[in-house]
Amino acid sequence: MRFTELTKNGKFIVTSELGPPKGFHIEKALHEAEMVWPYVHAINVTDNQSSVMRLGGLAMCKVLKEKNIEPVFQVTCRDRNRLALQSDILSAALFGIDNLLLLTGDHTTLGDHKDAKPVFDLDSVSLSHMVRQLEAGKDLAGNPLEGEPPKFCKGAVVSPCAEPLDPQLFKMEKKIKAGIEFFQTQAVYEVEKFAKFMKSVKEFGVPVYVGIVVLKGPGMAKFMNENVAGINVPQDLIDELKKDKEKTKSGQTGIEIAARLIKELKPFCQGVHLMPLGWDDKVPQILKLSGVTAEK
Amino acid sequence: MLITQLKKKEELLPFFKENILLIACFGCKEVHFPSKEYELLKAELKTLNLNISGEIVLDYLCNEDYTAKRLELYRNEITKAGTLLVFACGVGVQTLAALLPDKTILAGCDTFYVPGFSGFTPTSYDCEQCGECKLGLTAGICPLTACSKGLLNGPCGGTKNGKCEVSKNMDCGWEKILLKSKAIGEPNPRIKEIVSIRDYKKSFS
Amino acid sequence: MPKLDYTKYKLKNKEELLNIIGDNARIYIVSCNKCFSELKSTCEPETAELNKLLNEAGKTTAGFMPLDFLCNEHLSEKALNSVKQDILKADAVAVISCGIGIQTVAGLLALPVLGMCDSVFQGxxxxxxxxxxxCGACGDCYLTATGGICPVVDCSKGLINGPCGGAKNSKCEVSKDKDCAWESIYNRLKSQNRQDVFISEAPKIRNYNKNNADFMDSNVKRIQAKRNEGFYGGLYPEERKELTEKLVITKIADPEIVSIPLQQHAGAVCEALVKAGERVSLGQKIGASKAFVSAYIHSSVSGEVLAVEPRKHPLLPFPVLNVIIKNDKKDEIAPSVASKGSLSSCTGEAIVQAIKDAGVVGMGGAQFPTHIKLSSAKVLDTVLINGCECEPLLNADNRLMIERPEQVLTGLRLIMKAAGISKGIIALEDNKIEAFESLKSKLAGDACIEVISVRTKYPEGAERMLIKRVLNREVPRGGLPLDVGVIVNNISTVVAVYEAVYNGLPLVRRVVTVAGAGVEKPGNYEIKIGMQVADIARACGIKVPDNFELKMGGAIMGFVQDTLDVPVIKGTNGIIVVRKKDELTAEPCIKCGRCVNVCPMELKPHKLVLFAQAENWEMVEKEGVMNCIECGCCEDICSSKSHMVEIFKSSKKALKERKK
Incomplete structure (x- = not known):
């Protein structure tokens, strides 16, 4: 099931994100996925998210696929050179994985293996170009692939609230030229900024699924403001989180904010992408509150 | 260009044999040589009763001809020495090891790279010798070295306040490229069109 | 002849070049002369090649500038500024250089900069x-356990735990021309019977985060800040001030005989005013000249003139007339030695006269007559007292500031009054904390005088550097401090001025630092002018060890003495014993660029050498050899061991002779 087709059919896309475990026992992760699955079109499986080593995304995607859950295979350029990237993507085709999210990846120094060699043989643009090449029946070096070429729906990411925005738009355009068909965004907390962003990317004609990260408390908001690229949580949301401590502690305030943001952002975009960061159990509640359902 | 940092004493001790001869290269001292740390380490080694047989201070160990001549001058000391502990960059240590293949050569320093080729003073700009210069397209700012990931096709999403995700001291290279391009009114259309993929054959032989 | 050529760039192919040049019609070309290659030409052939290509493509060349070391931002900026008008007329600037050079130009100009070259990878x-x-600069040197052969660079895969299975006939799988590094490592270790070193080591994993962005950035910033501190270039030699910095100025036993040269100053040699057999008293004038630039010579002892004859001079390459006096050790003072008054009682003219009568000259080495500096007709606003003493080992001025701060301050005020200047600055390096405190404590709120501490760097004591550092004024090439409104004097000179006025005592003694290897009794000694170094060597127990040499003056700019039968003169601030330089013969310049990087006068020493050796005096002059201050920084760091200072001294001489 390719997103592009769903979007073409006028469906509002809902996705969520799942981080594979640090270890090979996937029961918990699987349980979370199963809980979220009824409410979403697909579940993104991250690739050593934040440069922290975890179970391989491809294996996790395969397990989801076996449970009839639709995965989005996230692929970064940090840990693999062009050979490994191509073989992993062909492996994904073998498993019937339709959707890819192609990223550059965080730098190694941000994660838990700071000494590692950062690969970055390719970047998100050249990675997309490479997938397109595979789809055309050739590998990156131009050698023919055997048999029917694979077919994917290729996604990428963009930061709608980054400042300055121009470099992001520049890269987005380039990604589209390299074959990107949809975008999932960095977490958005500023509706106006997002609306403005959507206005400037309208001409690209590519669906954008807005990113939502649930705020667990004022501390998290402040931390993200200081350290996370492309994120700015406005002061009124932080104040709101501070107000009713009990509600915030139970996650209720964060859930309400997330649901409200989805409601407000929905008119500007073609879908929503939830990044619950461990609060997967809250996803159903958020979606219910926001009134968004994944029509399958 | 190269600069050095002393290794820790603990790292060096297991390799020591009898009669250690210290060799210190001060050739690049006006740029950077940890001379104070060297003196301290020397004093400490002396207190360990390690039987340090002598010290030779010279410069430009990397100059093979001069080094060969000097080794001739100090032949007796070198013959007597069991181990040569060399405080120099990797080039210096290797030069000496090549000239004295029968001697145990210990490297006293770790060598680090700083931008600026060869002998010249550290520069703010760096060049990776990629063999396919993109500077004409990128407003004279190198995406390989000014971007921590060496991205060739535009910025990643890791920029915050114009700074790179790896360090708040590092400007985002791609933001600089795009700003400068705009400032000099040089909308090179090719920068948007081409998907650049690095040809590593050009730089690694 | 260099064995290797590290050519850093090659011109892109025609098609690529035209593509990059695009619609730009007027092109200015900046090209970098290749570094690390034999220094033959001063403009690379690529420039002509590009120029031809531009012409063929119907473009206009708006001008071109070949430069050395384009990566040297400071000098490149000045060079580009000098042709700014031409550059601004161009649509774009085409740069022939390695990537660093291209980026440097792009950073300096607001115009589009077109990179014309690909950098060549050197591995x-x-x-x-x-x-x-x-060297792979991995930050984790493995050479100890690998027999001094680098696995990071020499192995095509950079394996650090032993060979892969790819070698065939000892050659690497990537190329039959490449030795398997690990086989070489194994053989080396085996020949040393050290295989166990390698086997016993735990598996190694590279730490790619060692040279991370912050670490590299901090290194660059630190080193650059150090290099650019105060003024361009210079060095940080080992100071070794501790040998004598705490030693109080002491008198040395009076010599039996003094030998006083009649030339101890810049300018005309004096005529002897005494003859053999005559009696002289201490402070009596024994030499004078009618020439404008000259300074009187006085006897430093009382006794009998034994002879007036040519003797070896500590600085000059030819013998100079000396007045030889047998010291009767009575120290009978000449009647002319009497106080000329005080700061308040003396007029400016009286002070200048007293200085002239006392034969005071610059005592830092150049020995320029002080009274002439003070009689300048130029508009002056600052007296800058040079308390830097930047040469290693020396402490004579330092001790004077510590022990006689009042004399230093009064001397300065006398000079200010004599020159009619209301602003005085004493600048000393930050390694002289005690001297700084001492002067500060005696300043007593005098708002006209400032005592400032500057970071230690050689040649800080050179007037030009100090003026740039302290006042941020640049003395024009070929000019004097007077041209930018400054009189510079050193500490010993200021004290001599004080003595000349308050005690009427001519310059007959000075403080000299005696230090270095093989000096039994190092110290700061008050020594009479004309005392033989041999006598001092006896008194201080100097035995020059093998591979060492005795110098008069500082460790860097001082003059090597091959005999001890030379006298202390007015400019002798040190008698020091330092390690001899290796007697390695000069090799051809490889354009490593280090001399350019350290020359505080911003000259291009390597070019001067090239032109001097070709006896191309016109270019030697054009490149500014007359501005060389002979500080020796270039020679000190020259990787080809060129005897640069000698070459420049003789170049200056050759130029002067040609002018005659």
Missing amino acids: GYHGISLNTEK
């Missing part, structure tokens, strides 16, 4: 000299 980083060994 690892080389040292200063041309050498086949490379």
Whole structure:
């Protein structure tokens, strides 16, 4: 099931994100996925998210696929050179994985293996170009692939609230030229900024699924403001989180904010992408509150 | 260009044999040589009763001809020495090891790279010798070295306040490229069109 | 002849070049003369090639500038500024250089900069000299356990735990021309019977985060800040001030005989005013000249003139007339030695006269007559007292500031009054904390005088550097401090001025630092002018060890003495014993660029050498040899061991002779 087709059919896309475990026992992760699955079109499986080593995304995607859950295979350029990237993507085709999210990846120094060699043989643009090449029946070096070429729906990411925005738009355009068909965004907390962003990317004609990260408390908001690229949580949301401590502690305030943001952002975009960061159990509640359902 | 940092004493001790001869290269001292740390380490080694047989201070160990001549001058000391502990960059240590293949050569320093080729003073700009210069397209700012990931096709999403995700001291290279391009009114259309993929054959032989 | 060529760039092919040049019609070309290659020409052939290509493509060349070391931002900026008008007429600037050069130009100009070259990969980083060994700068040196052969650079896969299975006939799988590094490592270790070193080591994993962005950035910033501190270039030699910095100025036993040269100053040699057999008293004038630039010579002892004859001079290459006096040790003072008054009682003119009568000259080495500086007709606003004493080992001025701060301050005020200047600055390096405190404590709120501490760097004591550092004024090439409104004097000179006025005592003694290897009794000694170094060597127990040499003056700019039968003169601030330089013969310049990097006068020493050796005096002059201050920084760091200072001294001489 390719997103592009769903979007073409006028469906509002809902996705969520799942981080594979640090270890090979996937029961918990699987349980979370199963809980979220009824409410979403697909579940993104991250690739050593934040440069922290975890179970391989491809294996996790395969397990989801076996449970009839639709995965989005996230692929970064940090840990693999062009050979490994191509073989992993062909492996994904073998498993019937339709959707890819192609990223550059965080730098190694941000994660838990700071000494590692950062690969970055390719970047998100050249990675997309490479997938397109595979789809055309050739590998990156131009050698023919055997048999029917694979077919994917290729996604990428963009930061709608980054400042300055121009470099992001520049890269987005380039990604589209390299074959990107949809975008999932960095977490958005500023509706106006997002609306403005959507206005400037309208001409690209590519669906954008807005990113939502649930705020667990004022501390998290402040931390993200200081350290996370492309994120700015406005002061009124932080104040709101501070107000009713009990509600915030139970996650209720964060859930309400997330649901409200989805409601407000929905008119500007073609879908929503939830990044619950461990609060997967809250996803159903958020979606219910926001009134968004994944029509399958 | 190269600069050095002393290794820790603990790292060096297991390799020591009898009669250690210290060799210190001060050739690049006006740029950077940890001379104070060297003196301290020397004093400490002396207190360990390690039987340090002598010290030779010279410069430009990397100059093979001069080094060969000097080794001739100090032949007796070198013959007597069991181990040569060399405080120099990797080039210096290797030069000496090549000239004295029968001697145990210990490297006293770790060598680090700083931008600026060869002998010249550290520069703010760096060049990776990629063999396919993109500077004409990128407003004279190198995406390989000014971007921590060496991205060739535009910025990643890791920029915050114009700074790179790896360090708040590092400007985002791609933001600089795009700003400068705009400032000099040089909308090179090719920068948007081409998907650049690095040809590593050009730089690694 | 260099064995290797580290050519850093090659011109892109025609098609690529035209593509990059695009619609730009007027092109200015900046090209970098290749570094690390034999220094033959001063403009690379690529420039002509590009120029031809531009012409063929119907473009206009708006001008071109070949430069050395384009990566040297400071000098490149000045050079580009000098042709700014031409550059601004161009649509774009085409740069022929390695990537660093291109980026440097792009950083300096607001115009589009077109990179015309691809940089050539050298595989690892080389040292200063041309050498086949490379270093991967991994920050985790493995050479100890690998027999001094680098696995990071020499193995095509950079394996650090032993060979892969790819070698065939000892050659690497990537190329039959490449030795398997690990086989070489194994053989080396085996020949040393050290295989166990390698086997016993735990598996190694590289730490790619060692040279991370912050670490590299901090290194660059630190080193750059150090290099650019106060003024361009210079060095940080080992100071070794501790040998004598705490030693109080003491008198040395009076010599039996003094030998006083009749030339101890810049300018005309004096005529002897006494003859053999005559009696002289201490402070009596014994030499004078009618020439404008000259300074009187006085007897430093009382006794009998034994002879007036040519003797070896500590600085000059030819013998100079000396007045030889047998010291009767009675120290009978000449009647002319009497106080000329005080700061308040003396007029400016009286002070200048007293200084002239006392034969005071610059005592830092150049020995320029002080009274002439003070009689300048130029508009002056600052007296700058040079308390830097930047040469290693020396402490004579330092001790004077510590022990006689009042004399230093009064001397300065006398000079200010004599020159009619209301602003005085004493600048000393930050390694002289005690002197700084001492002067500060005696300043007593005098708002006209400032005592400032500057970071230690050689040649801080050179007037030009100090003026740039302290006042941020640049003395024009070929000019004097007077041209930018400044009189510079050193500490000993200021004290001599004080003595000349308050005690009427001519310059007959000075403080000299005696220190270095083989000096039994190092110290700061008050020594009579004309005392033989041999006598001082006896008194201080100097035995020059093998491979060492005795110098008069500082460790860097001082003059090597091959005999001890030379006298202390007015400019002798030190008698020191330092390690001899290796007697390695000069090799051809490899354009490593280090001399350019350290020359505080911003000259291009390597070019001066090239032109001087070709006896191209016109270019030697054009490149500014007359501005060389002979500080010796270039020679000190020259990786080809060129005897640069000698070459420049003789170049200056040759130029002067040609002018005659």
